[in-house]
Amino acid sequence: MSNHRLAIRDVTVSYQNVPAVRNLSVELRCGRCVGLLGPNGAGKSTLLKAIAGLVSMQTGEIDLHGHAPRQSRSIAYLPQRGLIDWDFPLTVRGMVSMGRFPALGGWKPFTKEDRNIVSTALEVTHLTSLAHRQINALSGGQQQRAFLARAYAQQSHVCLLDEPFTGLDTNSQRDLRAILRGMAAEGKLLLVSHHDLNTVPELFDEVLMLNRELIAYGDVADTFTEPNIARTYSSPQPTFALA
Amino acid sequence: MTNLLEPFEYEFMRKALLGCLLVGFTNGYLSGFIVLRRHALLADGLSHSLLPGLAIGAIFFSLNPFGLFLGALVAALLVVIGGKMIAHSSRLKDDTAIGALYIAAFALGVILLKFAPVRVDLGHFLFGNVLGMANTDLWITYSLSFFIVLVLTIFQRHLLLTLFDPVVAATIGVGVAWLDYLLIGMMVMAMIASLQAVGVVMSIGLLILPAATIYLLSDSYDMMVWGGAFLGMTSAVAGLFLSYWVNLPSGPAIVMVLSLCFVGAYLFGPRYGVINRILNNRRARETPAPPKEPVVDLPPTMS
Numbered sequence: 433m434s435n436h437r438l439a440i441r442d443v444t445v446s447y448q449n450v451p452a453v454r455n456l457s458v459e460l461r462c463g464r465c466v467g468l469l470g471p472n473g474a475g476k477s478t479l480l481k482a483i484a485g486l487v488s489m490q491t492g493e494i495d496l497h498g499h500a501p502r503q504s505r506s507i508a509y510l511p512q513r514g515l516i517d518w519d520f521p522l523t524v525r526g527m528v529s530m531g532r533f534p535a536l537g538g539w540k541p542f543t544k545e546d547r548n549i550v551s552t553a554l555e556v557t558h559l560t561s562l563a564h565r566q567i568n569a570l571s572g573g574q575q576q577r578a579f580l581a582r583a584y585a586q587q588s589h590v591c592l593l594d595e596p597f598t599g600l601d602t603n604s605q606r607d608l609r610a611i612l613r614g615m616a617a618e619g620k621l622l623l624v625s626h627h628d629l630n631t632v633p634e635l636f637d638e639v640l641m642l643n644r645e646l647i648a649y650g651d652v653a654d655t656f657t658e659p660n661i662a663r664t665y666s667s668p669q670p671t672f673a674l675a
Numbered sequence: 676m677t678n679l680l681e682p683f684e685y686e687f688m689r690k691a692l693l694g695c696l697l698v699g700f701t702n703g704y705l706s707g708f709i710v711l712r713r714h715a716l717l718a719d720g721l722s723h724s725l726l727p728g729l730a731i732g733a734i735f736f737s738l739n740p741f742g743l744f745l746g747a748l749v750a751a752l753l754v755v756i757g758g759k760m761i762a763h764s765s766r767l768k769d770d771t772a773i774g775a776l777y778i779a780a781f782a783l784g785v786i787l788l789k790f791a792p793v794r795v796d797l798g799h800f801l802f803g804n805v806l807g808m809a810n811t812d813l814w815i816t817y818s819l820s821f822f823i824v825l826v827l828t829i830f831q832r833h834l835l836l837t838l839f840d841p842v843v844a845a846t847i848g849v850g851v852a853w854l855d856y857l858l859i860g861m862m863v864m865a866m867i868a869s870l871q872a873v874g875v876v877m878s879i880g881l882l883i884l885p886a887a888t889i890y891l892l893s894d895s896y897d898m899m900v901w902g903g904a905f906l907g908m909t910s911a912v913a914g915l916f917l918s919y920w921v922n923l924p925s926g927p928a929i930v931m932v933l934s935l936c937f938v939g940a941y942l943f944g945p946r947y948g949v950i951n952r953i954l955n956n957r958r959a960r961e962t963p964a965p966p967k968e969p970v971v972d973l974p975p976t977m978s
Binding site: 484485486505507508509510511515516517520521522523526527530533534536537538566586 | 711838893894895896898899
């Protein structure tokens with residue numbers, strides 16, 4: 433498992449001809465929890481969306497085990513919590529079950545095996561006791577775990593998380609970190625955009641530091657260093673809001 | 676019992692009952708998708724935009740139902756696609772562009788009706804007349820209802836994914852934009868199916884109120900879709916009875932029955948009803964608060 437790679441090769445994404453991510457090439461090892469760091473407007477969300485196939489790339493390609501991610505469905509994108517209508521009439525179990533839809537398509541029946549996969553996903557994310565709760569009764573941390581459970585039920589190999597730790601209290605952060613670590617130990621790759629530098633060493637195995645271009649990628653101990661942080665955050669490039 | 680069945684000694688009432696069952700069920704089924712997609716105002720716009728198509732249908736095909744159907748479908752699609760094109764090619768957003776187009780289309784429709792070779796009552800198109808349902812009308816309603824329920828059932832998983840989380844739906848290859856057009860197409864068809872029974876404007880009531888009512892009562896997606904269908908169907912029949920006994924126009928009577936259900940759910944709903952929530956808040960204030968949990972400090976951020 434640990435030999436698996438998500439290869440990002442020469443990726444450039446622009447909004448109205450202004451590059452948000454420029455000529456980015458990096459190979460991420462599966463089985464790791466990678467923090468995606470950078471200031472506002474550095475292209476963190478853009479990179480996640482490009483890997484998920486949500487924005488088109490001007491140049492470059494993304495490759496997981498020799499497949500383009502759009503065909504493989506093995507990449508799960510977890511949006512920011514605020515983008516979802518949590519009043520949607522759905523239980524936690526119902527939401528996690530939706531993770532099986534890509535494999536089942538429109539018609540294949542929901543089998544016992546699918547139910548078992550959903551139960552495992554709920555167990556891994558510590559949501560079993562909340563399975564029948566309405567999603568609007570979940571706390572921020574529980575909502576994030578429900579997203580993860582859905583990605584787990586999808587049996588995706590790569591999870592892209594957009595600012596999952598934002599707004600969580602310390603206990604919820606710790607809980608989420610333990611779940612992410614557990615999923616990484618199963619061989620999955622977790623790429624997590626994050627902006628709180630204080631918590632980086634305890635949350636991630638590796639960091640990918642980005643400011644429209646790749647600044648550094650590697651183990652936290654070797655890469656998350658003062659000079660790299662300074663290079664990432666004191667960019668001479670003007671920052672501007674990106675969609 | 677004899678009294679209850681008395682209206683159905685007349686053939687027009689039997690046809691009206693069948694029409695109400697079909698229109699109520701189909702529109703109620705569709706209403707779950709419209710409420711969750713937040714397309715209620717778009718539905719309102721669409722209903723008005725059918726008018727020029729109906730008028731052109733009346734000009735060229737007299738009152739042939741197939742001509743009216745074709746005209747209405749083309750008019751609604753032109754308004755939606757035109758609205759999307761204006762929004763795409765200018766700084767206007769969808770709602771303004773479609774809002775501008777549908778009222779222009781409505782005005783054009785009222786003017787065009789003056790040129791119809793047969794005398795057409797505007798009120799008939801807008802508010803329908805379930806007591807005047809002919810066999811052809813019933814067949815059109817029947818086929819369209821069947822088609823709408825079939826399409827929505829075939830695409831239900833994709834629709835559920837798209838309604839809940841369109842971004843993630845797009846990442847797993849669901850054609851989100853395509854499904855949106857499909858839903859809009861189904862809305863137009865439902866309005867056309869309702870044309871004779873309740874009219875294009877009153878059909879909005881059947882397309883919004885059933886699921887809006889269930890949404891205030893239930894937390895289940897299936898309940899919103901199937902419960903909406905059941906509520907739409909029963910309310911349509913109740914409205915028909917009411918219109919017969921009290922001598923009211925049938926379309927508005929149906930919508931009034933649904934509106935009463937909606938207001939009832941808003942006020943008295945066990946979980947989301949306003950009165951219960953006020954009572955619960957009062958009770959919570961009167962019982963002593965439990966000791967506060969310690970406040971957890973968030974770590975400071977550096978960015």
